Every structure is written in C-alpha cells, then in structure tokens.
Amino acid sequence: xxKEQNPQAAANVLKASHPxxxxxxxxxxxxxxxxxxxxxxxxxxxxxxxxxxxxKLVLYQTCLRPNNRPEDExxxxxxxxxxxxxxxxxxxxDEFGPVVVYNEVEGSGLPPQDRMAIWLACDVxxxxxxxEGLNLDCFEFVYVKEESAGVIVASEFGSTSSVLNGxxxxxxxxxxxxxxxxxxxxxxxxxxxxxxxxxxxxxxxxRPSKMWTQLILTDMLSxxxxxxxxxxxxxxxxxxxxxxxxxxxxxxxxxxGTGFEKLxxxxxxxxxxxxxxxxxxxxxxxxxxxxxxxxxxxxxDINPCHKGRKLEQVVQESIEKLSADPANQIYVVxxxxxxxxxxxxxxxxxxxxxxxxxxxxxxxADEMLDGTGGLGSSGSLGSxxxxxxxxxxxxxxxxxxxxxQEVRLRRMxxxxxxxGARDWFIFDYGVNWDLVKAIAMPIxxxxxxxxxxxxxxxxxxxxxxxxxxxxxxxxxxxxxxLHTELEAVLLPHNVQVIHEKGELEIVPRQLHKGVVVKRxxxxxxxxxxxxxxxxxxxxxDASDEKMFSSVMSYAADVAGDPNTPPPPPLDGTKxxxxxxxxxxxxxxxxxxxxxxxxPSLAGHYLDNVSEVxxxxxxxxxxxxxxxxAAMDAAxxxxxxxxx
Numbered sequence: 001x002x003k004e005q006n007p008q009a010a011a012n013v014l015k016a017s018h019p020x021x022x023x024x025x026x027x028x029x030x031x032x033x034x035x036x037x038x039x040x041x042x043x044x045x046x047x048x049x050x051x052x053x054x055x056k057l058v059l060y061q062t063c064l065r066p067n068n069r070p071e072d073e074x075x076x077x078x079x080x081x082x083x084x085x086x087x088x089x090x091x092x093x094d095e096f097g098p099v100v101v102y103n104e105v106e107g108s109g110l111p112p113q114d115r116m117a118i119w120l121a122c123d124v125x126x127x128x129x130x131x132e133g134l135n136l137d138c139f140e141f142v143y144v145k146e147e148s149a150g151v152i153v154a155s156e157f158g159s160t161s162s163v164l165n166g167x168x169x170x171x172x173x174x175x176x177x178x179x180x181x182x183x184x185x186x187x188x189x190x191x192x193x194x195x196x197x198x199x200x201x202x203x204x205x206x207r208p209s210k211m212w213t214q215l216i217l218t219d220m221l222s223x224x225x226x227x228x229x230x231x232x233x234x235x236x237x238x239x240x241x242x243x244x245x246x247x248x249x250x251x252x253x254x255x256x257g258t259g260f261e262k263l264x265x266x267x268x269x270x271x272x273x274x275x276x277x278x279x280x281x282x283x284x285x286x287x288x289x290x291x292x293x294x295x296x297x298x299x300x301d302i303n304p305c306h307k308g309r310k311l312e313q314v315v316q317e318s319i320e321k322l323s324a325d326p327a328n329q330i331y332v333v334x335x336x337x338x339x340x341x342x343x344x345x346x347x348x349x350x351x352x353x354x355x356x357x358x359x360x361x362x363x364x365a366d367e368m369l370d371g372t373g374g375l376g377s378s379g380s381l382g383s384x385x386x387x388x389x390x391x392x393x394x395x396x397x398x399x400x401x402x403x404x405q406e407v408r409l410r411r412m413x414x415x416x417x418x419x420g421a422r423d424w425f426i427f428d429y430g431v432n433w434d435l436v437k438a439i440a441m442p443i444x445x446x447x448x449x450x451x452x453x454x455x456x457x458x459x460x461x462x463x464x465x466x467x468x469x470x471x472x473x474x475x476x477x478x479x480x481x482l483h484t485e486l487e488a489v490l491l492p493h494n495v496q497v498i499h500e501k502g503e504l505e506i507v508p509r510q511l512h513k514g515v516v517v518k519r520x521x522x523x524x525x526x527x528x529x530x531x532x533x534x535x536x537x538x539x540x541d542a543s544d545e546k547m548f549s550s551v552m553s554y555a556a557d558v559a560g561d562p563n564t565p566p567p568p569p570l571d572g573t574k575x576x577x578x579x580x581x582x583x584x585x586x587x588x589x590x591x592x593x594x595x596x597x598x599p600s601l602a603g604h605y606l607d608n609v610s611e612v613x614x615x616x617x618x619x620x621x622x623x624x625x626x627x628x629a630a631m632d633a634a635x636x637x638x639x640x641x642x643x
Contacts, residue, residue, distance in 0.1 A: 006113075007113045007114075007116035007117040007120060007144075008117075008120055010113065010114070010117035011116075011117045011118075011119075011120035011121040012121075014060070014117060014118070014121040015121045018058045018097070018101075020056070021056060021057060021058045022053075022056055022057050022058070022123050022124075022186060023057075023058050023060050023121055023122040023123060023124075024043070024057060024058070024059045024060065024122060024123070024124045024125075024126050024182070025060055025061075025118050025119065025121075025122035025124065025125045025126065025141075026039060026059065026060065026061040026062065026125075026126050026127070027061075027062050027064075027110065027115065027118065027137050028061075028062075028063060028064070028127070028129070029063065029064045029066060029073075029108075030063035030064060030065050030073045030076050030077050030080070030104060031069055031072050031073060031076055032072055032075075032076050032130070033129065033130045033131050033132070034063075034076075034129055034130070034132075035127075035128040035129045035130045035155060035172045036061065036063060036076070036080055036128070037076070037079055037080060037083060038128045038130070038172040038173065038175070038178070039059075039061070039126055039128040039172070039178070040059075040061075040080065040083040040084065040087060040100065041083070041175045041178075042128065042170075042172075042175045042177075042178025042179055042182065043057075043059050043087070043099075043100070043126075043178070043179075043182065044083075044086075044087050044090070044091075044175075045175045045176060045178065045179040046178070046179040046182050046183060047087075047090075047091045047099065049176075049179055050179065050183050053183070053186065054091070055093075055096040057099060057186070058097075058098070058099060058100070058101060059099065059100045059101070059126070060101045060118065060121075060122060061100065061101065061102050061103070062103045062104075062105060062110065062118070063076075063077070063080065063102070063103070063104050063105070064104075064105055064107060064108060064109060064110070065077070065104055065105065065106050065107070066107060066108040067106070068108075077104060080102065081102065084100045084102045087099060087100050088100055115137065115140060116140070116144055119140060119141045119144045119145065119150070120144055120145070122150065123150050123151070123185075123186070124150060124151050124152075124153060124182065124185045124186060125137070125138060125141045125150060125151075125152045125153070126153045126178075126182065127152070127153065127154045127155055127158065127160060128155050128170070128172035128178060129155045129157060129158045129172065130155070130157055130172060131157055131158075132155070132157065132158035132159070132160075133158070133159055134158075134159045134160070134163065134212075135154075135158055135159070135160045138152050138154065138160045138164060138167070139164075139204045139207075142164065142166070142197055142200045142201060142204050143201070143204055143205070145197060148190075149190070149193035149194045149196070149197040150193065150197075151166075151167075151168060151185035151188055151193055151196065152164060152166070152167040152168065153167070153168045153170055153178075153181045153182060153185050154167040154168070154169060154170070155170060155171075155172045156169050156170065156171055156172075157172065161452070162452055162470055162474060162475075163203070163452075163474050164199075164200045164203070164204075164452070165196075165199045165200060165449075165450055165451065165452040166195075166196030166197060166198075166199045166200045167196075167200075167452075168181045168184060168185055169181075169452070199449075199450055203474075260597075260600075260603070260604075260605065261603065261604055261605075262604065262605055262606065262607070263591065263593050263604035263605065263606055263615070265614065265615050265618045268536065268589075268591060268615060268618075268619065269618055269619060271534055271589035271591075272534060272589075272619055275327075275533045275534035275589060276327050276530075276533065277327060277524070277528055277530045277531075277532045277533050277534065278325075278327055278328045278329070278532060278533075278534035278535075278536070279328075279329050279331075279520065279521060279524055279532045279534070279535050279536070280322065280328065280329070280330045280331065280536045281331050281333060281517050281520065281535075281536070281537040281538070281547060281551075282330070282331070282332050282333070282538055282539075283332070283333060283334060283538060283539035283540055283541075283544050283547075283595075284332050284333075284334035284336060284341065284344070285334065285335065285336065285501070285540075286539075286540035286541060286595060286609070287538055287539055287540050287544075287595050287609065287612055288311055288315060288332070288609070288612065289309070289311065289609065290609050291501075291540075309344060310343075310344055310345075310346075310347070311344070312613065314613065314617060315613050315616060315617075316347065316348065317620075318613075318616040318617050318619065318620045319348060319351060319616065320347075320348055320350075321620040322616070322619060322620060323348060323350035323351050324350060329352070329520070329524055330350070330351045330352065331351070331352040331353070331354060331361075331516075331517075331520050332345065332351060332352070332353050332354070333354040333357075333358055333513050333516055333517060333539075333547065334353075334354065334355060334357075335356065335357045335500060335501065335543060336355055336356070337355055337356055337457070337459060337464075338355040338356065338360055338424060338459075341353055341355045342355075342362075342422060349422075352520070353422070354513070354516040355424075356459070356462065356505070356507070357498070357507070357511060357512060357513050357543055358427070358511065358512065358513045358514075358515050358516035358517075359426060359427060359461075359462065359507060359508070359511055360424050360425060360426045360427070360460075361424070361425060361427075361516050361519075362422040362423060362424050362425070426460065426461060427508075427511070427515060427516070429494065429508035429509075429510055429511065430494070431461070431493065431494055431495055431508050432493065433461040433462075435493065436463075436490060436493050436495055436506060437458075437463055439489055439490060439493070440463060440486060440489075440490065440506060441456075441463070443482070443485055443486060443489070444456050444463070444465050444482075447465065447478055447481075447482045448465070450478070451467060451470055451474065451475060451478045452470060454466060454467045454469070454470050454475065454478070455469075457503075459505075462505055462506050462507050463505070463506050464503050464504060464505035464506070465479070465482060465503065465504045465505075466502065466503045467479055467502055467503070468502045468503070475502070479499060479504055480499075482504060483497050483499050483504055486504070486506065490506065494508065494509050494510075495507060495508055495509055496508070496509045496511075500541075500543065512543065512546035512550075513539075513543055513544060513546045513547045513550075514546035514547055514549060514550025514551075514553070515550070517537070517546075517547045517550045517551060517554075518550045518551075518553065518554050521535070521551070521554050522554070525558075531558055533589070534589050534590075535551060535589070535590045535591070536591045536593075537551055537591070537592045537593070537602075538591075538592075538593040538594070538595065538602075538606075538612065539594060539595070540594060540595035540596060544594070545600065545601050548592045548600070548601040548602050549601055551590070551592060552601070555590070591603075591604060592604065593605060593606060594606075595607075595608065595609065595611075595612060596608070
C-alpha cells in the first residue's frame, strides 16, 4: 500500500525544491518539552561555527499541533517562529533561499506517506527532545533508508539514543554539542552510515507494536503478582554435638509458620553489652545504603551504591565507634568492585572490606603483623576449602569440586596506590585467568559494539560487562543473551558468570560471600584464642544468603571440635564455657538478619535500611556501657592485638 502512494516521488519533489542542499529532518509536537527551540539554536551554532556548511544545508522542521496543551503550543509556536526568522535573516539569502523551512500541522501526526517522503529526502534526522519515551519516527527513518542510509542525531534524554546503537547521542542543552554532532553526521562517509543502520535494523524489524504491548502487560502482571504474598517462617533445629553445646537453630523461610521474627534493638544491645568478643558482618548496598532501583523505562546511572558514595554521617559515626572498640571486628562484604568500596569507607580504616562478593578482601592491621593475613606472596586458606560448595550447615563439607581444590590467598596487583590505601588480597581458586579472558574478550567486544552505553571492566583477576548506561530493557535483553553464551564457552574453566545489579561478571565457580565470612570468623578465633561470643550478620539479597549458611557451617564445625569453645546459639541460651561445664556461664548471641521480609535463611528481619541505621546507632548510644565493655575486653586474655 505504501508503494502505491509512491512516497519516493514526493521525496524527489522535496529534494528538487532545495537543489544542491543537504536536508536535515525534524518532526515533533509543538510543545516546549519537544526541544525544538534547542534544535534551532544548535543548528544556528553549526552555521555560525562551521562555515564549510554555509549555503549547503536546510533544516526541514515540521511541528504538530494536537491542541491538547493549547497554551504551551501557542507560546512555543511564537518562540519558534521568531527563531526561524532570526536564523533565516542571518544565514539565508534570496539566491540560496531559507536555511530553515518551518511547517505547522494541525493534529497529532502526519500521514505515513508524508513521513516516508520526508525520511527519504533527508540525510539526517535530528531529535533534541528534553523528555520523551520511545520515538517511533526514528525507527521509521532507519527502516526506509534502504538505498541511501541516513544518520540519526538523538537526545540523550529520550529512549532512542539508548535503543538505537547507530544513533549519535547529544545533549540538547549544549548547543555546541548539537553543532558538533550535526557536523559529524553530515561529514560521515557512506560505509559508516550503512554500518550504523545495519546495527539497528534487526532490532527495528523485530519489534512490532504487538510485542511492546505484550511486554508492558507482562511487566504489569509480574509487579502485581509479586507484591501480594504474605511471607511467614519456619524454624528447623540442627543439634550440635558435645556436652554443654546447646543447639544451633538453622532457620529458613518456607511460606508457613511463625518463627521468622523482627529483630528487636533491645535484644541486640543487651547481648552486645554482655559479650566480649564480637564480629559484625555487614552488607553494603541495600543494607547500609539504599539501593536506587534502575527503572525499566527511564534510564538511571546514579545508584549511590555503584558510585562508592560514603555513608550517612550518623551511620558512619556509629560504625566508627564500633570499630574503635578492641572487642569488635567489623567487616563489610559487598558485591561492589574494590575501588568504589574502598572509596566509600576511606574514613573508616579499622573496618575490614571484602569486595566483588568476597573475591578480594583487605585484612586488619594485626592480621598483617602476625602473618595470618598472608603477608607473603600467598597464604593457604586450608580448611576453608571444605565450605566452598554451598556453605551448608552440615559440618562444612562442600561439593567435590570445592573440597578437592585448595583455595589460596595472594596479594592483589595494583599499579598505583594512593597514600594510606589498604592492602588487598585475592582468593585464588586456581583459575587460568589468561585463558578465560582470551576466550571471553572477543564475545564481550561483540556485545559492547552493539549495545550502546555498555562497557568492559578489566579487574584483578576477573572481567565484567556493565550495562548501567544502556537502555534498561535493551541492556537486560543483551545481558541475558551474553550470559548464556559466556556460560556455554566457559563451562570447562571452573568459572561462572554472575548477573546482578546491571552487570555481568566472570568469577570462580566456588566464589560466594560465605567464603570470606568463614575466614573472618576463623581468623578472629585464632587471634584472640576465643570463639566469638557475639556474631551479627546482615544482608538484603540472594548473595547474602551464602553469608548466613556459611555462619551455620562454621558453627557446626566448631561444635564438632571438642577443643574449641562453643559458638553462640541462635536461641539465646546460656551455655557453660569452662572445662567443668558448670563453673561459669556466659550469654552468647548469634544474630542473622535480612533487610525486608522475604524468604531467607536468616532468623530475623528488619523492614528497611532506616531500621538498620537505627540499630547501629542504638549500639553506640549508651557510651558509658560501651566504654566499660571496651575496658573489660582490653583486659581479657587473648585480645592484646587490634582486631
């Protein structure tokens, strides 16, 4: 039907009316948010600053008047007509004609044949919207330019610049950037134009309106169904062997029961004051800091947890006080890479850090001095290998692959370190990273080339593919395909591809947060000579479940060793700690908590990040009790070194 209308003939007429000129197309609604005034200013700057284009260009702009915002349309129309007159008076002439042809059309759209004629006649489609969803005009422009490919210059505030990878991205508020982008588009050779079109054509031709409708309805349905369940909790008991050991309660959510409890601050504070050897394991994003969700339809790259921004002042002060107590050891275990995590805690040097879900971590000062942190080139982690498979609660026995491979620790290679930077160590799982990267890099480069805004991040030792700056829907689609392809080619190489928070990362197959958590607990007991009598572990997502299961595994390991004092039970029972088993009793505590009420191995929950902040503040509010606890801990045997 479109061929019968013969839009090519209309395009030839339009081109003939502007002989020897390059045409730039524009089609928007006559409203301020369409950014047409900014387009005119950018075009004017191009003619002012790039004299090579003098008398060679025409901006063919059509504005629609749907009359749904009549006042805005009237004001915008008046402003645009004044700009057109000014630009034509400055750069137009009787000999060469106007440089801006401006038309207004009543209604919400042009007939398809008229749009096709404009696209066929023009070399560049310029879109400078201030705020816009998906612009299908750009899709049409890509599709119809079969014989002579054109170039799209698209605003970074619309979806087009993210979805169409061949588009040139520009900031509509920067008139110099618009002029530069137009110059690049007009000077582009035919081969590059064709390559850019070929990047986008498969996507354009495979996305009919029916599919968009189905995707949106599916999203609405999934959001509605995921917000309704009421979660409850069951409690299963795993007995610990040995006299006076009490019981470790391994808790998990199954959708029924009443054992899942909200964590009360008083219970934690009371246990904190009555104990002398404490370990805190804290997640970062979603626990200490709010996660700003990435919208599926509005691109966002301002997630504070991925920028390494510091904590709120009151939370930072609380953690600083806790870490200054010699009886405490604080570790933050995060999925963030080393650099942003270190930047977030630069003012908290006594807080231990574990980055990339525990792939690398920084030791405390006394670990470095007494050699347990692996001051040399590598240090064996020995018994940790037993807990790598899943960190389950059964005596620390992991999968066969994990148990057969000794995990070692080596110092991280850093080309340059800032003054006072921490020493970082990597858990070495025996992966041949040179071979893994040689296989993965060609695939990553291919996906990066066709996914606008994506990037490859080379880390020591892993490699990651980030799509934070891409269109959320397109980036997620590409990430899922990339995940499947990488998993297939890397299957024989003892690595896995994890997908979380806008990023794919290749990591050792046995890696999880529980590995570093178990190491922290083991090293704390070795240095102090006392099993920690207070353990507080908190996280918010699926990766943090491995921390909970690893703590249970550690507790079971300790319970099976008659030469080791018992670990803290979950139920708060008092257990004897002397050799006779009755001379002295101390109350021991282990708290595992998840942020948000959801299925979890943790026995407790807090509703949100604000409640986590309140709990940390409560632990440091009673300064007299805290100081007394620090004095008692400092005089206790086995605590001569800084934890």
